[in-house]
Amino acid sequence: MFRQRKRVKLAEIEPDLIRLERRLFLKNGLSLGALTMLTGCDLTDGDAVDKVLWALSRWNDKVQAALFDPTKLAPVYTEADITKPFPFNAFYDVDDVPEIDGNDWKLEVSGLVEDKSPWPLARLRGLPQASQITRHICIEGWSAIGQWSGVPFRAFLEQVGADLKAKYVGFKCADRYYSSLDMATALHPQTILALDYGKDPLPPEYGFPLKLRVPTKLGFKNPKHIGALFVTNDNPGGYWEDQGYNWYSGS
Amino acid sequence: MAVQSIERRGRSRLHPLIVRITHWVNAYAMVCMIMSGWRIYDASPLFPFTFPGWATLGGWLGGAIAWHLAAMWLLVANGMIYLAYGLIGGHFRRSFLPLSPAAVWRDLTAALTFKLDHRLGHYNAVQRLLYVAVLLAGVLAVASGLALWKPVQLNFLSNLFGGYEITRRVHFIAMSGIVGFVLVHLALVLLVPRTLPPMITGTAKDEH
Numbered sequence: 001m002f003r004q005r006k007r008v009k010l011a012e013i014e015p016d017l018i019r020l021e022r023r024l025f026l027k028n029g030l031s032l033g034a035l036t037m038l039t040g041c042d043l044t045d046g047d048a049v050d051k052v053l054w055a056l057s058r059w060n061d062k063v064q065a066a067l068f069d070p071t072k073l074a075p076v077y078t079e080a081d082i083t084k085p086f087p088f089n090a091f092y093d094v095d096d097v098p099e100i101d102g103n104d105w106k107l108e109v110s111g112l113v114e115d116k117s118p119w120p121l122a123r124l125r126g127l128p129q130a131s132q133i134t135r136h137i138c139i140e141g142w143s144a145i146g147q148w149s150g151v152p153f154r155a156f157l158e159q160v161g162a163d164l165k166a167k168y169v170g171f172k173c174a175d176r177y178y179s180s181l182d183m184a185t186a187l188h189p190q191t192i193l194a195l196d197y198g199k200d201p202l203p204p205e206y207g208f209p210l211k212l213r214v215p216t217k218l219g220f221k222n223p224k225h226i227g228a229l230f231v232t233n234d235n236p237g238g239y240w241e242d243q244g245y246n247w248y249s250g251s
Numbered sequence: 252m253a254v255q256s257i258e259r260r261g262r263s264r265l266h267p268l269i270v271r272i273t274h275w276v277n278a279y280a281m282v283c284m285i286m287s288g289w290r291i292y293d294a295s296p297l298f299p300f301t302f303p304g305w306a307t308l309g310g311w312l313g314g315a316i317a318w319h320l321a322a323m324w325l326l327v328a329n330g331m332i333y334l335a336y337g338l339i340g341g342h343f344r345r346s347f348l349p350l351s352p353a354a355v356w357r358d359l360t361a362a363l364t365f366k367l368d369h370r371l372g373h374y375n376a377v378q379r380l381l382y383v384a385v386l387l388a389g390v391l392a393v394a395s396g397l398a399l400w401k402p403v404q405l406n407f408l409s410n411l412f413g414g415y416e417i418t419r420r421v422h423f424i425a426m427s428g429i430v431g432f433v434l435v436h437l438a439l440v441l442l443v444p445r446t447l448p449p450m451i452t453g454t455a456k457d458e459h
Contacts, residue, residue: 053314056321067404074403075414135415137402140312141295143415216403244313246320251403 054244061248068250070184074215077133083144086136086197088205089219090175091239097204098174098225105209111170111230114161121195121209127151127159130192134215136222137251139240148194148213154187162231170236171212174225179238181214181221182248190215193226218249261457265371265449270342273333274450280329281429283308283322284392288426290315297423320400327393337386347379355380369443371455385432392425 088094106118131149138144157164164187170180185191194213195201202208207224214222220240230236241247266274286308293301294312309315337343354376361367362377369375374382398408398418412418440447449455 053317053321056324057317060320064401067401069404072404072406075406135402137415138295139316141291141297141419240313244311244317246316251401 057244057246060246064248064250065182065184068182068184068216070188072216074134074190074251077135077145079133079147081145082133082147082198086144086146086206087142089138090224091177092175094205096175099204100174100209100225102201102209105227107210107226108228109160109230110228111232112163112166113157113231115159124151124193124195124210128155129195131196132190132192132213132215134190134213136215136219138219139245139249147198148192148211149196150192150194150210150213152189153191153193153212154189156193157186157231166231167233168231168235170230170232171223171226172228172230173223174227177223177225177239178236179212179221179223179241180236180247181212181217185214185216185250188214188216216251218251220245221249262454263371263457264454266453267336267342268453269332269336269340271450271453273329273336276325276329277333280322280326281433283318284326285426285430287315287318287322291319292423297419323396330389330393346374347383350376350379350383369446371446371449381432381435385429388425388428388432392422392429395422395425 088097090097102121106120107124108118109116128151129149130152131147133145133147135143135145157169162169164183167183168180169183169186170178172178181191191212191214194207194211195209197203197206202211202224207226210226211224212222212226221238235247237247238245241249286306289302290304290307290309291312293304293307294315307315309318358367358376362375367375394408395412395418397405398412399415399422402409402415402418409415409418412421445455
């Protein structure tokens with residue numbers, strides 16, 4: 001089940017090259033795919049097909065937001081169900097996981113919030129904590145059950161005086177990853193700013209020092225190594241979302 | 252409403268327009284779903300094999316999912332029209348019933364010994380069984396697909412299949428059943444090519 005991405009191993013620049021390649025591949029792949037289709041219509045224009053697919057992906061965002069029940073909980077499991085070892089997955093190899101000194105680290109908060117003061121680890125640990133054993137479902141298809149604990153995100157947003165009527169929360173990560181959530185999901189009772197995996201602080205490969213755990217979204221919407229978050233009304237997109245993964249990707 | 256109403260002198264109507272349209276729209280949507288589904292499968296194979304890239308659609312996982320979740324609307328909307336016509340309009344009852352194990356056995360043995368006649372506009376028991384089976388496989392594919400897409404929001408569906416991981420396998424089995432049907436279906440059209448034009452024009456010359 002567990003497969004590391006083999007693409008990124010060499011220079012710093014390679015991830016960007018690969019993203020560019022993917023973006024082009026989306027177009028070429030689509031037009032090639034369209035050529036193999038059995039319609040009599042002219043679907044050979046990759047750009048046109050691309051536009052239709054993007055438009056339908058935005059439509060699917062809306063449908064999923066309408067389907068989302070803010071009180072419906074993701075299934076929870078017991079400790080015996082936890083997948084061991086829990087798979088590492090990122091857009092880079094495990095050797096390239098960022099090394100972060102927890103003593104220097106602070107979470108920065110910006111955008112539509114009243115209190116923009118930074119949050120060192122001790123301050124986050126001072127807030128009420130919650131724990132969950134839930135299934136992480138990867139967009140690739142595999143799934144794994146893990147245990148995460150940390151600050152319920154709703155409580156955090158209330159604590160910093162976030163505009164809860166704003167549309168989005170964006171996340172920026174130490175590994176250049178970025179992602180975003182709709183506010184309804186951000187306020188879901190199982191959405192937490194995870195500090196621990198199992199009984200211990202998050203190990204580097206699972207996102208030390210801070211990971212967003214959202215069991216109502218696919219895995220790639222659970223950013224690791226978060227350094228900053230912001231509340232906004234402009235969709236911040238995301239690393240994969242901007243390349244073509246469906247933005248909402250709710251479970 | 253007889254299946255064969257007189258269209259022109261010497262020609263009979265075999266397939267109503269709505270069946271022909273939904274058939275070809277479904278063929279397109281299904282090919283999109285299966286080929287993009289194979290690319291999605293390849294991202295995390297359930298079994299020790301992958302589908303060759305040339306047989307897949309989307310170019311990469313993100314493209315494949317974009318195709319899969321776009322074509323699903325076409326598949327489901329078209330499928331609803333077809334099912335409504337089949338159930339309410341009586342198409343299923345007229346074309347697929349009666350269907351009994353004895354009749355299937357009789358027609359299957361006749362077919363395997365090359366004694367089964369093909370009458371245009373009339374389905375033998377083996378055909379009826381295959382059409383009913385592929386319709387059920389289609390329903391299973393859509394239901395398990397919805398359960399995979401929304402394992403939390405539609406968790407009753409996910410639970411019905413036995414949870415997320417079992418649902419993945421159910422979805423794969425439903426796809427396999429449909430692909431198996433398509434292979435038999437295409438092989439039979441190749442064996443009896445005169446069945447193809449009526450699926451486009453709707454009519455065929457009367458046979459005597």
